[in-house]
Amino acid sequence: MKTIGVLTSGGDSPGMNAAIRAVVRNAISKGCKVIGVKRGYDGLIHGQLEEMNLSSVADIIHRGGTMLRTARSDEFRTEEGRKKALNVMRIFGIEGMVVIGGDGSLKGAEALSKLGIPTIGVPGTIDNDLEYTDYTIGFDTAVNTVVDAISKIRDTSTSHGRANIIEVMGRHCGDIALHAGLAGGAESIIIPEVGLNIDQVCRKLIKGKNRGKLHSIILLAEGVGGAIELGATIEEKTGIETRATILGHIQRGGSPTAFDRVLASKMGAKAVDLLLEGKGSLAIGIKGSDIISIDIQEALEIKKQLDKGTYELADILSI
Template structure:
């Protein structure tokens, strides 16, 4: 293993830069050249590659986003585009690859591994929607961002005696809503994994108002449905002035938390060490606070399980 490449693909996540830094410096420490591939799989197909050094990754551990930039590549998904990517790796003498991203990105890593390119995946996505790992890099930072927003929205909601529905990201995974809703003291949490009754949400809002509560915070995962329709139903059933806040891509930005920085750094180091040992087709994760690696094919087949016990805790504590 003389030369390794690294790319980030799909949605960016806080902590990606910390992982990039760890991969580059671990590689250089072990006398391995590290090639940075710009713009994800699109950059791999089109040869947007340059060698990285110690200075390339200086002062980036605290920065959100990805210094290598990211994009989605339809061309990589074609037979011709995939072969171009393989050829580019050979032209640049890249012996192994480290890939950072979510489910779609890791499936690309799986395909490259099956094509004979030793590839290691690092799970980086705020959605936390991968079943084989307890947490993905970027998730905890996104949760902190949402909790901060909940606190600020509660202030203004209290001033006006309103209810506020806060829509958060996560696609069809409700983890951001669940964790942020519990930590932020939301009165109701609506996620795609659990059925919800708008009448029950309305009843809780009315009961809160009747005992003098001046706000009502509802955290809604984006995969549930149209937030404005839910808002209209709440207004019709309660008469409470209800506003909608869609946090959007603010959840992807910002300086990563200590947890995400440390986890990303540990995974970056482990990825390079696996390649040095001649291993590929692996993906990293975290289980019970331990960094793990497992076969990428098996990992992607593991179904994500929603934490129903934590959800029940939110119901109990929001009476």
């Protein structure tokens, strides 16, 4: 294999640039040419490609977002769109591809492999919603962003004697809310895997107020409902003044943590090694301290499970 392509797809996540850097520099160090694809699968279809060199990825390891940009592509979901992408790859001589993104991106990587292009998927998503791997690139940074926000909101919440609901991202996965809630000392953590027990939340608030607690922090995963509506319900039921903060896309930005930079570097380099070994249709992951690879289809079929131990610990420590 002499030419490898690399693209980022779906929602961006901090650490994607570190992964791109690892792909480019590991491939070049082993005598390969690297073609960067701009704007994900959409860019692949429309020929937005350019050759990358060592300087292309200089000074990006600490930057959030993705230098290759990203975009959704409905066209790639069609047979005609995938054929266009295949023709573009043949024109540019791309023999293998590294795809960095979430579950939708990995499905696209599987499709490329079925078209005869060996493809390796690297999990880049803040949601941490892929069960086959302990962590996805960007999750640790997003959690730290939320924890920082909790600390700031707690200051003003204490000053006013309020309850504050902080709505975080994660779609149908509550990992950001769970980990940030535990690290930030939240009184209640509401996630899709468990659902909302409004009476339990209100009881905790009232008990805390009765023992002199000046503030209350509630972490709400976006897949459960809206923070503003929940805040109005809590205030009506308890009489405690309640404010809502929706962090939104601030969770996707910012300089990646050291953990995410190291994880992304290892995963990006491993993807190149696998391609040069003649392998494809694999997803990279981490289990414990080991970088692993697993068949993409198998990886996507494993259903995400709630970390019950962490959830129960957070509940115990919030009494």
